[in-house]
Amino acid sequence: MTIDVEEYFQIEAAHRIVKIEDWDRHESRVEQQMDLLLGLFAEHNIQATLFTLGWIAKKHPLMVRRFTELGHEVACHGNMHQRIHRLSKQTFALDLQTSKSRLEDVTGQPILGYRAPTWSLTQQTAWAADVIANAGFVYDASIFPTKHPQYGIPHAPTTPYTLNTPANKQLTEIPPLVWRITNNRNLPVAGGGYFRQFPLAMMKMGMRQAIKSRRPAVLYFHPWEFDKQQPKLPLGKLGKIRTYRGIRSAYNKLDRICRFGNHISHWQLMRDIAAATTTTTTPHFNFESTT
Template sequence: MEKPVRNAMTIDVEDYFQVSAFAPHISRDSWPERECRVEANIDRILGILDAGKAHGTFFTLGWIAERYPAMVRRIVAAGHELASHGYGHLRASDQTREQFMDDISSSKKILEDLGGQAVLGYRAPSFSIGPGNLWALDALQEAGYRYSSSIYPIAHDHYGMPDAPRFAFHPNGAQGLLEVPITTVRIGQRNLPAGGGGYFRLLPYAVSRGLMRRVNKQDGQPAIFYCHPWELDPGQPRMQGVGLKTRFRHYVNLGRMEARVRALTRDFAWDRMDRIFLGQP
């Protein structure tokens, strides 16, 4: 019997008030005073993955890790991969190379000190590595990372590099950093998103399931799925003063998300990024 393709389950560990779309409305100075809900939401995700006998990769902010070290250790103790999402959810495209090096190096050290394991992977906040800052990939390799999952090969109003390869590739040759893009499906001349996020909440579950199965069967490739802890939290505080488009994208179908993630663990085989793409034990 043919073994199922192992897909990569990835979680971007940040809280609801740290998303880039809310940045114009929420000052960073206010973060320490806001109600944090990430720990309870991560524990919910850990329970779902445990019940589904699935492992994944948790791209974690250094800011969050410093405040919830026990949560970081629970992630590692459950057999998941700890990876970096930077320190304070600053877009890579909004930083100089020097600032970026400081961000990715400090977050790597924080996570390794707390988790007790090497941090090999990085995901840029809001997939903010693209044509204008490909130097960030060189910086990641220099900082000791083995892979990145920071390029989304779609056209989007906030991010995207639609001409990038759809599957894992080495931007600077075989010995360089491995870039692992979020999953897309090619329809005609366009790449359509098929790897989670707001599209997973907006579209019927059967559509997302069918797209990922297509990638597994027709392309013979693992799917890269991502979500955030706040997406499983319909009780989170509602931000005031944000536009209708931002409000819709953030809050649509939050109440359905947990059941859909549970369904994913039944319908697909899931593992860590480092095991699937780097051959780690």
């Protein structure tokens, strides 16, 4: 169980609408959203991995500290929720350094994992894998093994693997859940819009398949996806559909997935999956640099 801890106005769909310098002018709702999710996880005895923005840790340090006090893992989602494609090596390294330091200062614990905003670690941003490794992260969770116009590497492994970076460094990569429907096609069923707009049976099928093949079923959600009262942003027609459709029923669906997960297996923290991966023989994937 993973959550990308960010505010509703920091979503990718709004990056041209809400400027970073205007973030402080918007109502913050992340604390009440996370209270809702933390309560649900406590009810189902679930420890989650919370990929948190450094910006969030700066604004809500007590909330982020509470994550660890409740037994959840805090991991890194970057500092300002910028897709890697918009950053240089230097600005990306600074973003990672700032966010990792802030999260470690607040939690008092080492931050081992990273997930790029909008799954933006792709073949086009292969250079970023070396920056992630150099920043001291043990594992990465940024590569979606599916085809999508903005992200994904369809031929990447669907099970945890060793990622070989362009500079011959190595990272443990833990991909999100996909439902393999043919030998060369993976359907994304891990969470987000797929969770809210697809029938819940599709996520369950993917979870069953993952358990059967002995790979983790890594799910992901965002706090704002369960907030029916959040202010609506002036998005375009497609952006509104992708962002807001399914929010009214999302909490009940997540409750059912929590119950289903407890029924078919057990929940783990990402750091524990990464530790187990380093002690076993895993596939390797060569991340080649592109220009």
